[in-house]
Amino acid sequence: MKGLSQLYNILFREYGPRYWWPASTPYEMMVGAILTQNTAWANVEKALANFEGRLSPQFIASVSGKELARIIRPSGYYNQKALSLKALTGWFEKYSYEIEKAREGEGQALRLELLAVKGIGRETADSILIYALNKPFFIVDAYTRRLLFRFGCAVDDIIGSYEDLRLRIENNIPRELKLYNEFHALIVEHAKRCCRKLPLCAGCPLAAVCCQRILEA
Ligand code: SF4
DSSP states (O other): OTTHHHHHHHHHHHHOOOOOSOOSSHHHHHHHHHHTTTSOHHHHHHHHHTTTTOOSHHHHHHSOHHHHHHHTGGGSSHHHHHHHHHHHHHHHHTTTTOHHHHHTSOHHHHHHHHHTSTTOOHHHHHHHHHHTTOOOOOOOOHHHHHHHHHHTOOHHHHOSOHHHHHHHHHTTSOOOHHHHHHHHHHHHHHHHHTSSSSOOOTTOTTTTTOOOOOSOO
16 A cells, blocks of 8 residues: 555654544543544534533443433434443443453454444444554544545555455554554544645645545545
């Protein structure tokens, strides 16, 4: 796959460390990963603020589904997400709500556990694995597909299933948690600043090496 190291190095030089994910605890990170599904981060922040300092696995386990849905309403799909938060918290309970215990698990096994939780798909699972559980799995979101396609990765490299693309990326970069952590955050930053739906190629730090393919993958 073309130039992933070059892509990473240029973005890191341009934006520096991103200190991602924006959360004060690993549990809040996991909650945010569910709340951000199909909505902008600004709405997640409103939903998180509605917890008024009560956000904890114990609170979510004990609060009624109706009240939880009311709290997270700004994030959209709130009834569905309330069920997902309850299910995620049920999974976390088997580790006594202790992130260090969960982190002792093997990455693939944890991934399968998360994928079995209602409302957690691959992108959400991989986000939780990297940013809460410290397991290196590459997140293949829409920003990633768009950037890799435009950058010039072969079409065969960026189409296909989530798993195909994740494995192809992972096979072309060192399996290092810090690299995976930063790479995804840099892609998100770049997609917001330059490689938007309508790309701002003039002044883009990747312009000299990017194929600038304009068709979406
Ligand atoms: S040069 Fe254009 S298409 Fe390429 S990464 Fe930058 S903004 Fe995206």
